[in-house]
Amino acid sequence: MTGELSPIDKAKFVAAKRAAEFVEDGMRVGLGTGSTAAWLVRCLGEMVEQDGLKILGVPTSTRTAQLAREVGIKVISLDEARWLDLTIDGADEFDADLSLIKGGGGALLQEKIVATASDQMVVIADAAKEVEHLGSFPLPIEVIPFGWQTTQALIEETLVSMDVMGRQASLRMNGSVPFVTDEGNHILDLHLGRIGNPRQLAMVINQIPGVVENGLFIDICDKVVIGYGDGRVETRDINEGTVSEDRLDFVETDNLFRDI
Structure with missing residues (x-):
């Protein structure tokens, strides 16, 4: 109740x-x-x-x-x-x-x-x-399972040139196995701390091979x-x-x- x-x-x-x-x-x-x-x-x-x-x-x-x-x-x-x-x-x-x-x-x-x-x-x-700047919550990125580690490396390399505080990406897990979405994909959570330009980040991340979609809704x-x-x-x-x-x-x- x-x-x-x-x-x-x-x-x-x-x-x-x-x-x-x-x-x-x-x-x-x-x-x-x-x-x-x-x-x-x-x-x-x-x-x-x-x-x-x-x-x-x-x-x-x-x-x-x-x-x-x-x-x-x-x-x-x-x-x-x-x-x-x-x-x-x-x-x-x-x-x-x-x-x-x-x-x-x-x-x-x-x-x-x-x-x-x-x-x-x-x-x-x-x-x-409600936040002043997006990014405290880890940003989810849906990626295809094939080559996900390569996709993760490309994302982390790309983040070097982005206006963010952190650059760590981690594979979301479901217990001891990778989390699987309804579409059969994996999720990488980006621990960014602060996103200075969400619109730019969303556009750039989606250009990386293996990325299906990002969790920024602009x-x-x-x-x-x-x-x-x-x-x-x-x-x-x-x-x-x-x-x-x-x-x-x-x-x-x-x-x-x-x-x-």
Whole structure:
């Protein structure tokens, strides 16, 4: 129940609850991956069950697809949807320009494809995810398994000429074996400390052979909904240049908080 949630989980919940209000009947909605996005899927599932909301959800991972089906959201593929009205997803970091680092959950490739196939992307996050400069969170790079060590060496060599503080790259592991994405690839996490020019870094990294995609989301996010542990919610719209704030009350709902 909500009374048992940590302040961080409360923050994630209120951000997700507010963002769910952007979803309208008949929409095709991209569903993100990660702990905050899972709250959003649960909120939408409650709206489907209790309010009769009718939407088509395009998940960004097998985990999200499974959860969406469990809560009653009709799931289709991006190829079936072709284009989306809205994508709502979390972020590992965001800055004042609403540039993001994503991929902590390992789904950055599908997340970026879905987000860029949407009229609008809304990011939901707790306040701790806001940073002055991107880079404290390791930057995920999805790479093909073939020659990944060569790709890693090329990335580290390239970082010498980039405006970053650190240059170490490490292979993400799942226990004793390499982590494998839904697309069958590996992830290299770049420990950069600070990224001085995210746009330049994103362009250069993607030119390296073996790199599939990077976790920098530039000029993709339209709104960020920031949740706080006391129930406050702040919404920033980068296109309108507006900032609004209100507060949500916690309501205990068995369907929403089961298995939490």
